[in-house]
Amino acid sequence: MTTPSLRTTAVRRAAALTLAASALTLAGCSATNAVTTTKAYAASDGVDATLGSLSFGNLLVLSAAKGDPGTVLGSVTNAATSKATVTIGIAGDTATLSVPAGATVLLGPDHTAVPLSSVSEPPGALITLDLASDADGSTSLQVPVLDGTFAQYATLVPTP
Numbered sequence: 001m002t003t004p005s006l007r008t009t010a011v012r013r014a015a016a017l018t019l020a021a022s023a024l025t026l027a028g029c030s031a032t033n034a035v036t037t038t039k040a041y042a043a044s045d046g047v048d049a050t051l052g053s054l055s056f057g058n059l060l061v062l063s064a065a066k067g068d069p070g071t072v073l074g075s076v077t078n079a080a081t082s083k084a085t086v087t088i089g090i091a092g093d094t095a096t097l098s099v100p101a102g103a104t105v106l107l108g109p110d111h112t113a114v115p116l117s118s119v120s121e122p123p124g125a126l127i128t129l130d131l132a133s134d135a136d137g138s139t140s141l142q143v144p145v146l147d148g149t150f151a152q153y154a155t156l157v158p159t160p
Helices: 006-032
Strands: 047-051 054-063 070-078 084-090 093-099 104-107 126-133 137-146
Touching (some): 070 084
Antiparallel strands (some): 047 054, 054 070, 070 104
């Protein structure tokens, strides 16, 4: 039986040290950077908001043009143990809906409609959407106005 030469042993040790140093360096990168998947963000075209126990998701307004009718798209989730009455709209043009306890209500022409008689901003702009709840107060936020350019919205845009 032959024993490895000192040179072979030194090369193996150097390779092992290099591998260990590389592993520690790569592990350090993930230890110092925040994990982005744990941060809440609006994952689509709309805007998210929270009002007390209510969570609003992906809110946006669809309209063909400035001055045309519109509709609100998005969702409302009620984390409370009792139903909530929610009012959604723009500049006094509102709809009131009931959101059961622990439930999510989808907003849009194919679900719970929130029609708007006239949208004061053109597609591509932002518009102030008012949100109110009987239990959690009210807030306003800027949401995008979109038209039927994107295929997923083409059939949902109200016609004058």
